[in-house]
Amino acid sequence: MPVSIVLASYPPRGWARLVTRISRINKDIRGVPGFVEGRVFGTGNLRPPIGGAPVFRRWALFTVFESDEALKEFEQSHSMEMFTDRAREVWRASLRPTRVGRGTWRGWRPEVDPIPHDDAEPVLSMTYSRVRTRYVPSFLMNNKRVVDEQTDDDGLIAQLGIADDFTATSTLSIWRSQADLVDFAYRKSPAHKAVIKPSLTKWQTQNFSARFRMVESSGTWDGRDPAAAARLAAEELRRPGTHHS
Template identity: 25%
Template sequence: MSVVLASFHLNRFPRATAPEAVSRMGLDRPELVRTPGLRFWKLLGTGRGETMTLGADLRRWALFAVWEQESALDAFLAGSEIPARWASLDAERYSVRLEPLRSHGAWGGTNPLAGPTEQHSGRGARARPGAHGRSGEQPGDAVSADGLGGDEEDRTGAVERVAGPGPVAVLTRASIRVRRLRAFYGAIEPPARALADASGRLASVGVGEWPLARQATFSLWRSADEMQAYAYGDPAHREVLRRTRAEDWYAEELFVRFRPFGAEGTWDGRDPLG
């Protein structure tokens, strides 16, 4: 298994520079394609608030990236015009480095955190509706409407590493079937309210590639135990997990757990890991 590094970058722009920031969502793509050592990336819009919502926040944008090595990320932050432009547009910036600990599922047909062999063997797989977790599965692994999960059978390009004590970050992403959009968004509010009040949640944001149908959540937690306590302790969340499988909401999904480190900047005026 090749060891890769991920990073998450969240930028909030003032009203005066927000229109230019919106335009960069398209204009920055060619430069990202040419960035050395960048093996996977997604420029992402964000929802209002802390979880997936129907409303978009046009002043807040995110980048999720996967790097071949940490030096490639260092070079990007030091020399690329993209982070320099974030600064020139007076954005509130927050960046965090992410060591993958547990990853399975797919994003665009592959697991971006897996090595080449894992990518090939798992290409195109997805979870079957109604599946139960295999022996050895851990809580917090299937994507629910608020972006956390439960047991999951799919092992597409799985990454497994031992997690130590301390904070964890979770990225969950789903491609929602069009015929299930109404059910999905009708189920969001109760678990989203519970997530906002969850013990141990340090920060969270709903992000997406496309409006409505391709959604993700990135969250930071004080510990894996507290994240799992929310995933399994909230009745509304458990019901969403059940419906996700029983009603076959997703065409594709990805769950990743990380060890966050090397955070820089502020998120809503503070460093949630500070």
């Protein structure tokens, strides 16, 4: 089942115009043949002291379709045109789910690609959660520790916060390899280990996580294609004499 992520960055007037169109885009995409699920997401910088701050100039469109043909038709649709209109930078990636850690996103639980995700292969990770209001300060403070550790990890290529409504606290991250992601999440990160149990049992009302293979990508995100950067980094790591950091 094909999945698409589109990141678009706008000048001030461009993103202000997009905000007035979000409800219409979210409604119109549901009428596209082959549509399964999808939403416009706001994005955030995960590095400020509080652990997250909105980035109004950048927005994301995450969609799921029944077939590659349906996705290609959507890419030429008026809904996509409305989303990317006036954008000064656009990055697109076609994805295939390779692992679902837990939960669902708006009722959608991906069908996993039958081709296993190789440990040396680049990966895009998505987490999606809704945090109980009383625990938002604790979640943000502890999540900031995780982000700080991620930022220092050689395997991390790109990351940003995403939210499809005001109660969601979610992330997208791209890693040099699945091995890097697993190593960080389950072995190297004390902060991640400390935050994961209360997140799942106490702080959150909903939690979804999945890994995706990046099949195709085009355009740029902050001046580069992070999927291409991840592939290059993975290739360098596989060269003789190169050791995993």
